[in-house]
Structures are given as C-alpha cells and as structure tokens.
Amino acid sequence: MELNESYRFIVKEIKEVDGNNKVVSIMIHDLRTNIQVPHPITEFITVKYAYHGKSLNSQLLPARVVCRFLNHILKSIDKKDKLFMQLSITGLQKLNLYHGSNYISYLTRNGLSRNTIKLYEGVLTNFFVFLSENNYINEKIEVEFNFYKDRRTVKSLFEKSHLQTKYPSSRKSNTILKLKDFGKNRYELMILFIQVARAVSPDIALGICFQFYGGLRRGEVVNVTKLDLKVIPNESMIVDIKDNRHILFPHLEDTSNEFPKRTNYLSPRLCKQIIMDIPLVWEVYFEHIKYLQTMKPKNKQAIFLNKDGNAMSGKVYDRRFNKVKKRFLEELLKQGRYEDYTLLSESYWSTHIGRGIYSNILFDMKLTPTQIAIARGDTNINSSMEYVDEKTTINAIKDNLPRITKLSEKYFQN
Structure with a gap:
C-alpha cells in the first residue's frame, strides 16, 4: 500500500475536557486502522495562532493549509519525486524552501486563484519560520519584515528568484x-x-x-x-x-x-x-x-x-x-x-x-x-x-x- 493511501494529515476540532472550549489539532489518520493521533506539528497552530488570540475559524484555515501541504509531501514521495524522496527517511528535518515553492507552483498549475495562493503562501511562510526558529528543520531561514503602523509581518519566503516559484497571472478573471x-x-x-x-x-x-x-x-x-x-x-x-x-x-x-x-x-x-x-x-x-x-x-x-x-x-x-x-x-x-x-x-x-x-x-x-x-x-x-x-x-x-x-x-x- 502506498504511503499516501496509508496515512493522511487531517484537522480536528477537539472539545477541552474541563470546559466548552474547542481547540484545533492536526492529526495523523491511519487509514488502515482508522485510528487518529494528534501530531506534534499542532504546536505551530497553538503558538502562532491560538496563543495570539485568534478565533477558532482563524486557526482552522492555517491548519488545513499545513495539512494539505503535508499530504502533498506524502503524495510526492509515493510518486518517487526526487525532490521529496529524502523526506521519507529524515522526516521534516530536511524540509526546505524548495519543497514549499514546489507546492505553491503545484497549486498554480491546478488553477487556484492568485489571492488564494497568496493566502497559502502567507501560512507556509509562517510555518517555515516556526520550524526554523525551533530547529525542527536544518535550513536556517533569514527573515525579512514588512512594517505597517505598529505591526510587523514576515515577508514571503518563496518570492526569491532562485526558487523559481510559479504564481498565477495577476490579471483579473472575467467571471469574478x-x-x-x-x-x-x-x-x-x-x-x-x-x-x-x-x-x-x-x-x-x-x-x-x-x-x-x-x-x-x-x-x-x-x-x-x-x-x-x-x-x-x-x-x-x-x-x-x-x-x-x-x-x-x-x-x-x-x-x-x-x-x-x-x-x-x-x-x-x-x-x-x-x-x-x-x-x-x-x-x-x-x-x-x-x-x-x-x-x-x-x-x-x-x-x-x-x-x-x-x-x-x-x-x-x-x-x-x-x-x-x-x-x-x-x-x-x-x-x-x-x-x-x-x-x-x-x-x-x-x-x-x-x-x-x-x-x-x-x-x-x-x-x-x-x-x-x-x-x-x-x-x-x-x-x-x-x-x-x-x-x-x-x-x-x-x-x-x-x-x-x-x-x-x-x-x-x-
């Protein structure tokens, strides 16, 4: 059975034991046994979104983006894609910006709108910065910032020319x-x-x-x-x-x-x-x-x-x-x-x-x-x-x- 057919990353809303609040968790779903286990990568959602007071809905979208990206990795390993094969041995440790760039280009080829892809890009930028800051990946990422009033946000990591990330045309659709x-x-x-x-x-x-x-x-x-x-x-x-x-x-x-x-x-x-x-x-x-x-x-x-x-x-x-x-x-x-x-x-x-x-x-x-x-x-x-x-x-x-x-x-x- 292929790796992608055995496991899937999914998002679950879980009710806290001692209250009515719900938390967002990224789970690994074993499709053979139907067992779902919380994945440690949930820490990204907790630290970057929940701890900053983001609503449940504001946590769900980045969690889904991360899950789709991780499932893309599983599919790419199954397809023997050379860029991803090493990850089957090392796990996330060898994850780098080329993998993120590859995914964004994949979304572009599949017809997602430019605005949706920029949204995904923002989540993946935060995700890679989080992984690098916590030494979960080997690649050391240099972070640049945008400033607006009293806010500071991270510039996209995937617009660098050497990555050759493919984006949709900025022209507006006639059917918008x-x-x-x-x-x-x-x-x-x-x-x-x-x-x-x-x-x-x-x-x-x-x-x-x-x-x-x-x-x-x-x-x-x-x-x-x-x-x-x-x-x-x-x-x-x-x-x-x-x-x-x-x-x-x-x-x-x-x-x-x-x-x-x-x-x-x-x-x-x-x-x-x-x-x-x-x-x-x-x-x-x-x-x-x-x-x-x-x-x-x-x-x-x-x-x-x-x-x-x-x-x-x-x-x-x-x-x-x-x-x-x-x-x-x-x-x-x-x-x-x-x-x-x-x-x-x-x-x-x-x-x-x-x-x-x-x-x-x-x-x-x-x-x-x-x-x-x-x-x-x-x-x-x-x-x-x-x-x-x-x-x-x-x-x-x-x-x-x-x-x-x-x-x-x-x-x-x-």
Whole structure:
C-alpha cells in the first residue's frame, strides 16, 4: 500500500475536557486502522495562532493549509519525486524552501486563484519560520519584515528568484463575483477600512464615511462643496447633493465620472442625505477640516482636494480608494482573518460597495423597503407619501442609531 493511501494529515476540532472550549489539532489518520493521533506539528497552530488570540475559524484555515501541504509531501514521495524522496527517511528535518515553492507552483498549475495562493503562501511562510526558529528543520531561514503602523509581518519566503516559484497571472478573471457588501462582519470591517483610509489616504476618509454611513455614490461624494454640508457638530450632518460640476471641475473635459446620479431623478428637496451620527464619523470629519486648513486650494469651495489644490476628480478618488483597499486586504491577511480575506479578495468591489453596506445597515435597523428606498435616495413617489415616509424614515433612523452606534463603537474602541 502506498504511503499516501496509508496515512493522511487531517484537522480536528477537539472539545477541552474541563470546559466548552474547542481547540484545533492536526492529526495523523491511519487509514488502515482508522485510528487518529494528534501530531506534534499542532504546536505551530497553538503558538502562532491560538496563543495570539485568534478565533477558532482563524486557526482552522492555517491548519488545513499545513495539512494539505503535508499530504502533498506524502503524495510526492509515493510518486518517487526526487525532490521529496529524502523526506521519507529524515522526516521534516530536511524540509526546505524548495519543497514549499514546489507546492505553491503545484497549486498554480491546478488553477487556484492568485489571492488564494497568496493566502497559502502567507501560512507556509509562517510555518517555515516556526520550524526554523525551533530547529525542527536544518535550513536556517533569514527573515525579512514588512512594517505597517505598529505591526510587523514576515515577508514571503518563496518570492526569491532562485526558487523559481510559479504564481498565477495577476490579471483579473472575467467571471469574478461582484460584491455588494462586506458580509456578516460588516461593522468590524467598516471600522477597519476607515481606519486604514485614515492612515493611507486621509484625504478621502470622510468620503468613505459618507458612502458607508450615508450611501453616497462616488460622483455624489466628489460633488460636495462646503456650502452643501450642513453640520451641527457632534449632533447632525446632512449633505445637499447637487450637480456642482461646473463649479468644481471646469478644468475637466469629461465629467462623466463626477456625475451625481440622484440629481437626475430626484427633486432638489429630496437630494439631501443624512449621514449617521457615529463617533468615528465625527472624528474623521474634524480631522478633514484640519486637513483642509493646511491646504492651499485652487477651488475654495471643494471639500475633497487633489494634491494640486483642485477639486478631486472621480478617477483620482477611485485610485485613492483602491490604494486603501489594497492595504485593507493586506491588513486582513496580517490579522489572520482568512475567511474575510478570501471573500473580499476573490470578489470584485469598488467605491459603490459603500451603498450596499449602507443598505444593509438600514435592513439591520428593520426599516421597511419603502423607507430604505427613501433613505438611499432611490426613487421618487407622490408628494403625500413622500412626506409621510420621509418623516417616518428619518425617525426610524434616529430611533435605531443608538444600537448601530453601539455596534460600531464596539469595534472602533478595540
């Protein structure tokens, strides 16, 4: 019987004897006897993930990656692959980066997406560093680090030219899923995204708040002037959405990316958007006002500015947003949030996701479909229903704000 047909590495969730907590264990499964035995390599998951407070789900994914890698080794030994044959005698002691590189190249040949492979690569990097630090393998690994704010993460070990690791093309697939919301962890992820924006592109952090907590489209954000922002500090914030392209963008020949869509189908009275009264929004707002005071704007009415002092165009806003998105995804990976990372990295999403997030907040507030449509500025109905539903929508938002604020503060303060 082949080695791979006799043994398999598997992941098990095991309930602790003296409690309800579960722990993740890497097991060796004897397929002949059906006996499963904990493997000492579980120490990697315990030390690098469990001891750092990672959730059970955040421990399961790296454990599965390690098991798949170890099972790949067993298969390669069965196939008499020269690179792996020595491991049948020495065990992990002779494991080296070429084995990890071989596995990543194997995944690439089998059609895994680039983002999934980068996720695997991150786990394997941590795995090899752990093995080297504890002298479980002979190869001495030189570790280089990436630094972001107060975080330090290990650079990939497999991008070195001599390893010749094969990666998928970075070109996006035409069949990629279009994402409309951050999913079940939206409140935590919203806060993280805004915090990353404050660090990476603070000039659009307020715009992102307008999108997440007010449902504004990109074109509506960049059209906001100082006169359009009605603010009672720490109490209320309302945006008058207008078509200010002739004021803000006379220097642009094509202003299609700056078009404020709802002005095309709503009366000026209904083109007003309440921004939710959330402490984080106010922090970002006051930071933005201070930022504007340091600028020398060529257009003194603009709220969002380019580095040259002109009003920020839709294209520039997109570039800033994508810069934040890239760092945000890196941060998810660094924090071991693999489920969120996989969802958000393997789907297409852009600035318009803010509108979907805002809609789901309104659903959480238990607003009716009509109220949600009005809160989003989606439709125009007859004047009497307009007034009644507009009033009840505003009241419903105000009534539910304490609960939404509490959810946001929970993650903002962590």
